[in-house]
Amino acid sequence: MRDSQAAEARPYHHGDLRRALIDAASRLLEAEGPSALSLRAVAREAGVSPAAPYHHFKDKGELLEAVAGEGWTLLDGAIAKARAEAATPADALDEIGVAYVCFARENPAIYRVMYDTARDKEAFPDGMEGNEDSAYCKVRDTFIDAGANPNEVQELELSTTAAWCSAHGLAEMANFKQFQHLKDALGGETAFFRAVFKRLGLAAIRAQD
Amino acid sequence: MRDSQAAEARPYHHGDLRRALIDAASRLLEAEGPSALSLRAVAREAGVSPAAPYHHFKDKGELLEAVAGEGWTLLDGAIAKARAEAATPADALDEIGVAYVCFARENPAIYRVMYDTARDKEAFPDGMEGNEDSAYCKVRDTFIDAGANPNEVQELELSTTAAWCSAHGLAEMANFKQFQHLKDALGGETAFFRAVFKRLGLAAIRAQD
DNA sequence: TGTACATCAGTGAACGCGCGTTCACTGATGTAC
């Protein structure tokens, strides 16, 4: 207990500083917001000298990418869960959307970092493209489950894109004051998200095929 | 021509420094990206001392808000134009979306600032709420033009929200590499945007009423 | 029309700050023999 930061008497060698730095960054992000995130602050939060992170990350950007990657993994999980628990494939489309927006609401700063780094790279993270386990492919496959023709690849991609963009847009505006009365009228934030997706009629999209 | 920055021999009193600072900020944003935007850089770009902006803006935040406000005005205009030029009200819903995303594509950094400040305030800019001329209201009224029941206020708001969120989402992801093959297949970026909105079936939403 | 003076809109130097990163270093660990 000789160190004010760490609960345990921290050994000279940390054990898993990489992990600890990512966690510290996540904590700081949610507590102070993205603009407050400096490498020095992360090191401070992890109870380590400002130079220590350089043994685990090339630079600040690489740490941020790691945080974003962690976020995408969590989001993948939330989407998979929503899909698995939905009563019908058509429901699953809405419920995946709800889960997506809820994730963004619960981790707003990490969500922001996820998209900031994605925008910088002008691409979804690697996992989304070739990876059949990616969240993007899960959404696409849910359209197929709901009756979309798997052979009409282009239509399928457009549907998936449309659904994904809607969810992202809603995630970014979810906290706007202008929506408060809708949330109240519908009985809560989650109900509001669900109503928007139902209104979009994602399930109806597959009927066009 | 004694000053390297300004083309004219600049008088001691600028004339309209407020305007010039907003323009300089917009220029810098698009040229260098949002992270490069400092008050000092804006003053430099405008050919003025670092302290000069403080006669026109309380602080950096107030300048950014002014830039964002300018952006919203431009976006309003683009939406009004798209609505006016569309062949039918149903088309207008798609074309407003296309115009929206194109605006974001043409002014990516300003668009980002617009939403960053909006998110910080947790609200659309003032114009969107009570103001019947706001872009948001224009979209809502286009749904009515297209056949939505103006008395079902809640449904109407949900439709407008759904459309708006879709457009924002697409705007933020428009440049992702993963969409390149769709753009190519469809014959260009604008065609891709249009296809996504058609796929969303915004016009079909009003048919549910 | 002329002049005194208040006000306005700039200047440029300075402040303290936290940042990302580098450096020479040192303590801890693990491995070859």
Added chain:
DNA sequence: TGTACATCAGTGAACGCGCGTTCACTGATGTAC
């Protein structure tokens, strides 16, 4: 099992930097008389 030594993962001081903002100032403008 012990020991020499290479390697690893930290330290903490220092670097230069650009930032937002403040300050006392000064040149330009406009207005009252």
